[in-house]
Amino acid sequence: MTPSRPIDPPIDPSTDLPGDAGGGEADPLRSLAQVRDQYRQLLQRLEANEREFRRLGRSVWRVQEDERRRLARELHDGIGQNLTALKHRLAQLGDGLTPAQRERLEAAIGLCADTLEDTRELSRLLRPPILDDLGLEPALRWLARSQSEAGAIEVALEIGELPVLDGDLQTLVFRVAQEAINNVLKHAGARQVLVRLIARGGLLQLQVADDGRGYDPRSASCSDGSGLAGMRERLRLYDGRLEIHSAPGEGTRLRAVLPLPAVAEGA
Numbered sequence: 176m177t178p179s180r181p182i183d184p185p186i187d188p189s190t191d192l193p194g195d196a197g198g199g200e201a202d203p204l205r206s207l208a209q210v211r212d213q214y215r216q217l218l219q220r221l222e223a224n225e226r227e228f229r230r231l232g233r234s235v236w237r238v239q240e241d242e243r244r245r246l247a248r249e250l251h252d253g254i255g256q257n258l259t260a261l262k263h264r265l266a267q268l269g270d271g272l273t274p275a276q277r278e279r280l281e282a283a284i285g286l287c288a289d290t291l292e293d294t295r296e297l298s299r300l301l302r303p304p305i306l307d308d309l310g311l312e313p314a315l316r317w318l319a320r321s322q323s324e325a326g327a328i329e330v331a332l333e334i335g336e337l338p339v340l341d342g343d344l345q346t347l348v349f350r351v352a353q354e355a356i357n358n359v360l361k362h363a364g365a366r367q368v369l370v371r372l373i374a375r376g377g378l379l380q381l382q383v384a385d386d387g388r389g390y391d392p393r394s395a396s397c398s399d400g401s402g403l404a405g406m407r408e409r410l411r412l413y414d415g416r417l418e419i420h421s422a423p424g425e426g427t428r429l430r431a432v433l434p435l436p437a438v439a440e441g442a
Contacts, residue, residue: 232412233343240302240346247302250294258291303349311345312337315352319370327360328368328385335373338435347409348372348381351417351431354402355383363387363427377435384428392419406431 265284272280299321306314312334319330340348352370359365365387372381407417415433 229412229414232408236409236412237343243302244307247298247304250298250301251304255291255294255298258287258294262287262291306345306349311340311348314345314349315370315372318349318353318356322356322360322368328365330356330368330370333369333371333373335371335375337372337374337379340379341436344379344413344433344436347413347415347433348379348431350409351381351406352383354406355429358402359383359385359387359427362390365426374435379433379435381431381433382428384426386426389421389423389425389427391423392421 262284265280265287268280269277303314303317305317315334316332319332322328322330352372356368356370359368363385365385368383368385370381370383372379374380403417403419410417410431410433413433415431418430418432419427420430421427
């Protein structure tokens with residue numbers, strides 16, 4: 176018996192999806208697989224871009240620190256030494272002067288001494304030599320001692336046993352601690368500050384807690400005046416994070432958390 180119309184050929188699993196040249200019904204499973212594949216490729220590109228962004232960000236930050244180091248040495252070894260020589264030469268002009276001339280000379284020597292001290296302090300703030308010469312722990316002890324001796328606040332320091340840290344990580348932790356203490360001096364109205372640095376559970380944790388007036392962290396996050404945004408960005412370049420716990424009248428506790436290198440590579 177002859178059929179009234181041609182029989183449809185069997186369905187080939189490799190037939191194109193609807194909308195393609197082959198036409199026909201959509202294959203939901205195959206469409207979902209394609210969407211998943213596109214999503215995975217997009218996610219891989221985003222992750223690659225993020226890694227490249229962090230690599231470039233770390234490079235820029237290293238260049239900035241190298242420039243700070245160069246300027247600090249130029250101030251200390253160049254301008255600082257010239258001011259020291261000028262002060263000594265002025266001191267040698269004292270013989271044979273009238274009282275009025277001697278008074279003006281002593282004023283000039285005093286001005287030279289003040290400028291020399293300001294130059295040395297600026298050099299230390301730009302890049303303390305102790306950080307490059309002796310490492311993070313002595314640099315943090317110098318930072319705490321110098322701020323306490325200035326008389327504005329009392330800075331206590333607790334440092335646990337630390338693993339060997341590379342230069343970038345040491346500089347990052349020092350800069351975060353320095354910025355946090357500066358924020359306390361400028362904004363907190365605190366009398367005491369505790370700086371604690373520990374390594375635990377594969378993480379490096381820096382805490383800076385004060386007994387100041389405190390504030391609403393949500394309002395501070397809308398402003399970059401306190402330097403918090405800069406700290407967050409620098410920590411993010413090294414897969415770290417910044418946490419702020421504060422409330423009006425209850426002081427502030429800042430915590431910077433960074434993965435230690437061995438853990439970061441194995442993650």
